[in-house]
Amino acid sequence: MEERALLLLGILMVHSQHGYQINEFIEMNLRRVTDMKKPTAYATLDRLADEGYVEVHTEKAGKRPTRKIYSITPQGQRYFFELLRTNLAKADKMNFGSDIGMMFVDHLPYDEALTLLDKRRQELSLEIELHESAPEHGFGLGVDFAMEHHLVHLKADFEWLSSVIERLRNQLENSQLN
Amino acid sequence: MEERALLLLGILMVHSQHGYQINEFIEMNLRRVTDMKKPTAYATLDRLADEGYVEVHTEKAGKRPTRKIYSITPQGQRYFFELLRTNLAKADKMNFGSDIGMMFVDHLPYDEALTLLDKRRQELSLEIELHESAPEHGFGLGVDFAMEHHLVHLKADFEWLSSVIERLRNQLENSQLN
DNA sequence: TTTTCCATGTAACTCGTTACATGATTTC
DNA sequence: GAAATCATGTAACGAGTTACATGGAAAA
Structure with a gap:
């Protein structure tokens, strides 16, 4: 407000x-x-x-x-x-709607979870590309910082998601050894 | 909803x-x-x-x-x-209220901006500590992922904020050379 | 004996969005 | 002649919060 x-x-x-x-x-x-x-x-x-x-x-x-x-x-x-x-x-109070789904990943079979998360990762990488290819509009330092901030979080999200996907893949492989 | x-x-x-x-x-x-x-x-x-x-x-x-x-x-x-x-x-649509203030940092003298941002950084690091010292409650993989996700963003925010503070400090020093 | 815990809610409010309304004017 | 642009809004709705209400039981 x-x-x-x-x-x-x-x-x-x-x-x-x-x-x-x-x-x-x-x-x-x-x-x-x-x-x-x-x-x-x-x-x-x-x-x-x-x-x-x-x-x-x-x-x-x-x-x-x-x-x-x-x-x-x-x-x-x-x-x-x-x-x-x-x-x-004041620091932002961050809360992510996607965390609520994430808490319940274990209710889905690994391969389905992986498909869904991969879709999400694609969406994310698209947004990152769009962000990076956006033209520099020279409105001072502050605006650049704000844009950078946004990008930083997108990238952090991408990296984390990738690591989650990787770990789930390992779980899938381990479960298939039985 | x-x-x-x-x-x-x-x-x-x-x-x-x-x-x-x-x-x-x-x-x-x-x-x-x-x-x-x-x-x-x-x-x-x-x-x-x-x-x-x-x-x-x-x-x-x-x-x-x-x-x-x-x-x-x-x-x-x-x-x-x-x-x-x-x-x-679905990827979260992220938007951070603090970006709006950040866009207008240049309206404040560097030293004041630095004081404010430092306060924010302290708040952030406190939250990170709290998060890390919280006990592991073994509700499955998903919950751990969600908690990790939150922490990842807190840390990314902290790192970015630190780099902003550093750059502003450089600007302050440069401006004092005149 | 006063406060806290258990257990459920309601009512009013706030902030914001969506969808629509208006009307003239320039562009296709 | 239709569609987009300029420029302003309104009305209805939605999701959620805050503050309050209730009333018995247990703990301090």
Whole structure:
């Protein structure tokens, strides 16, 4: 929740923009970092406006639909820094939905489990490729760090999954010796 | 949503239990893997009962409050395997709240950013220690894999964070040469 | 005797998503 | 003439959390 606010305020720290522009920017550049959807962005911007953290002024440019341009206020900047500090100092609480399935792998025969996990590994490696082949968009150090962070976890996941698959294969071979 | 169901059905695959027991088990053993809360468990169990995946029969043991004992039905077992297969084959979509702050590190002076990130790293290393010093509870291969998975990501995060801190320190030193 | 344990829940709320609505305008 | 783009939203729903309620029994 505060993360959505932090993201929007951070974007507005660079320069004032209207909602459509912000959403487009997120869609094109930050999809790996956030999954915030358009209606959430619009709603959050309105909320931030109500709370005095952003200012709105409408603009009618040419024949295009009326835009609402959001600018960050001084209070908004203070709030941004507050959110930023707590965010940077706090570790993510990680929990992975796939761990729940993993706990029960032993309920499936090894070969079926291996097939499923291999599919998952392929999906993962595809995502890693996509990530690595993505163009460098030179928005400063921080954005690079964030992207790198994401990639680090994808790779760690891949390595771990591979080792799980290997160990299950060994189990399969051992069980076939009987 | 289906993960909560998978978890509960998986627990009931071992043996029939009442809600309190299930919640206690989660609380004591699976807190690293799931964050499901009590009311969610009770509600999900009721839902699974409505859908015919589990059967309920009440039991009055001694002077203790009446228990509702949940048993998995044949349909429930089929549903369990269905959920298990899709869960195992699907990679987690990872997104980390801390990446949003990270994107904007450059808005803070290096030394302040370093202080905040160091705090976060300490928090992380504490969590890793806790994880490693936790006793082995011999519930089969799968549970061990899941725990290992969690630890792998904690460590990857720690390593990455350390490298970020190091690079920021270099930046700080370089900027002080002026 | 007060607190903790057992055992179950409910009600209100929060955060977010999905699907849809609007209407003009430019591109195919 | 149809489809995509620009620009904004709303309404309904979903999943889960928090805080609270209940009430007897055992432990401190």
